[in-house]
Amino acid sequence: MTDVMWDAEIYEKAADARPPASDTALPPICDPRQLRNTLGNFATGVVVLTYQAGEDFYGVTVNSFTSVSLDPPLVLVSMQRTSRALAYLLERPFAVNVLGDNQLDTALHFAGKPQSRPVDWVTDGPAPRIGGSPAYLQCTPWAGYDGGDHVLVLGRVTAYGQQDDARPLLFYRGQWSALAQESEDGTANGARSERS
Numbered sequence: 464m465t466d467v468m469w470d471a472e473i474y475e476k477a478a479d480a481r482p483p484a485s486d487t488a489l490p491p492i493c494d495p496r497q498l499r500n501t502l503g504n505f506a507t508g509v510v511v512l513t514y515q516a517g518e519d520f521y522g523v524t525v526n527s528f529t530s531v532s533l534d535p536p537l538v539l540v541s542m543q544r545t546s547r548a549l550a551y552l553l554e555r556p557f558a559v560n561v562l563g564d565n566q567l568d569t570a571l572h573f574a575g576k577p578q579s580r581p582v583d584w585v586t587d588g589p590a591p592r593i594g595g596s597p598a599y600l601q602c603t604p605w606a607g608y609d610g611g612d613h614v615l616v617l618g619r620v621t622a623y624g625q626q627d628d629a630r631p632l633l634f635y636r637g638q639w640s641a642l643a644q645e646s647e648d649g650t651a652n653g654a655r656s657e658r659s
């Protein structure tokens with residue numbers, strides 16, 4: 464484990480994650496749905512952030528994940544202010560679980576569409592994580608910043624691991640997808656795609 468920045472400092476930093484400034488004088492640049500559709504042209508992977516509250520384990524599906532810094536090791540997610548997970552991610556350890564293309568049910572489960580298959584919880588670190596994920600990063604909160612109707616949550620990586628034989632779950636233009644497989648003749652083959 465690396466240094467953990469606990470309560471007082473975290474709350475001080477999270478204060479930066481203040482509500483949006485009241486700059487309503489600025490006209491909206493466009494229709495939010497059109498903007499969202501345009502942003503959806505950026506293909507991403509999918510992660511589930513997992514954490515413990517009381518005796519229970521929780522998760523939230525996110526595609527705004529990105530790496531930020533190697534020294535110190537920092538990662539970032541952009542969380543809706545309405546997310547129940549947000550307050551927890553700013554004040555306790557959480558795990559980033561990178562999902563594989565066989566974990567669509569897990570992505571749906573933690574995006575508000577509960578699935579019947581039980582989650583394969585692994586409890587070998589500060590935060591619970593999801594077994595069978597291609598990669599995971601254990602994080603402690605580092606900072607929270609204002610991101611308009613979102614809050615930018617930075618986590619400091621304290622442990623991590625990966626599987627070599629995994630393939631990622633992708634999200635593109637509002638659809639779930641997977642990497643194209645290269646066939647024996649060297650051509651790309653059948654990327655799967657499903658509506659969210």
Ligand SMILES: Cc1cc2nc3c(=O)[nH]c(=O)nc-3n(C[C@H](O)[C@H](O)[C@H](O)COP(=O)(O)O)c2cc1C
Pocket residue numbers: 509522523524525526527528541542543545546547548549573574575634659
């Ligand atoms: C593909 C996908 C990506 C998502 N990415 C984000 C994200 O980056 N940030 C966010 O706050 N919510 C994101 N969501 C929405 C949350 O998963 C969803 O609102 C969830 O129910 C919030 O749970 P919570 O209120 O328990 O935190 C995403 C959903 C999907 C399906």
